[in-house]
Amino acid sequence: MSETIAINIQHLSALMMVAVVSLVSACSSAPARDQSADYESAAPAAAVDDGSNMGSIYRSGYGMSLFLDRRARQVGDIITVTLEEKTDASKSSSTATGKESNISVPTVTLLGRGVTHNGVPILSSGVSSDQDFAGKGTSSQSNSLTGSITVTVSEVLRNGSLRVRGEKWVTINQGEEFIRIKGIVRPEDIGADNAVPSYKVADARITYSGKGALADANSMGWLGRVFQSVLSPF
Template sequence: MPSFSVLRGLVLCLSMTLLACQHNGLIKPGDKAWQATPPVLVNPAAATPGAIFQAGRGANLFVDHRANQVGDVVTINLVEKTDASKQSTTTTAKDSSVAIPTGNLLGGPVTFKGRDLLDTSISSNQDFKGQGASSQSNRLSGSITVTVAEVLANGNLRVQGEKWVTINQGEEFIRVAGTIRPVDVGPDNSVPSWKVADARITYSGKGMLNDANAMGWLGRLFQSVLAPL
């Protein structure tokens, strides 16, 4: 049977492999889950030879060009800014004392070398002081055009999409998914991100610059719950 040290080495190697696989370099463009949803194809009307009017080939001057069906595109304006802070201070103090009167034994005090043996008193002092503070803020601005993936039963639109930008030796990407109301879509076919329900916004990158700012797999191992200390 393998010794305990061998089993421990196998577990350590497996943990290193799993942590190494968590690197965001596995994220790449062309993921099928984030591909643009094609529009619903409608069979064109049959041509009418010799007629001036051809069904299905007219131009409607009063059509609403805002997204309202599967495959339509809509621009999401990223306006994300959050600030959170918390501070707490607690101070408590308690002083207590108990004095027991001098007792008598056989009609007189009990002493030893002039010291009253039955004279008793108890006192205690308790002090506590705690203080904590926490703050967090983030900001994201920009825009991304996504496609309508599904029209829900109540008319709301489920949208999703991604944008990849390659700069020098690195790639930056933005992914947005969520649900919007058609009434919130502006005349320019755009909607602010704070009006996207169940929004899932991802902004990250890959490449040499991103790798330089990432902790190595060995460091992540010692920072994980698998670390022995």
């Protein structure tokens, strides 16, 4: 019986070691690139070629205009978004309150005379209260993001505005950094160089983040997040 228990304990220890090694291997492996469908580039509809050639220069589905503005205007067209984001915010507040209350009860009389002990009234009372509060708080925040990212037109709205989206990944040593953006652009805001500043992108969603060893080193561990959560009793 004891030999069977010892063998089972050895098998359990071996399984635990395999599980620990698998967990460590999974944690040490490089994270897979997050390919979000919300930021994938949109491709235009493929031209249909029936294969016929009537002996002329013109071919169906293939065209070029000598006087057409090359600014983005159709699904799949490319547009450059220049990131010019800068925000500064500050806030300060100060509060002070005070309250003072006094309540006194006159001396109680009994049979027309005050109740005293050795000449001191014993049934007179008074209550006083004094409350003071002072609070002060300040907050400031500053953010800046510059650069550029080239995206594609994913949809042409009925009013002519262009819905754009795209992402850019940069791999540096053991880490990856990416920029994602999506929003709505007016064709009138697109410059001659087929670029538009980010502050003219409506409903803009801009994300700048990273993955890899450097990003993991700058993030708090799961145990630290537990102690920092609202559920922590400390």
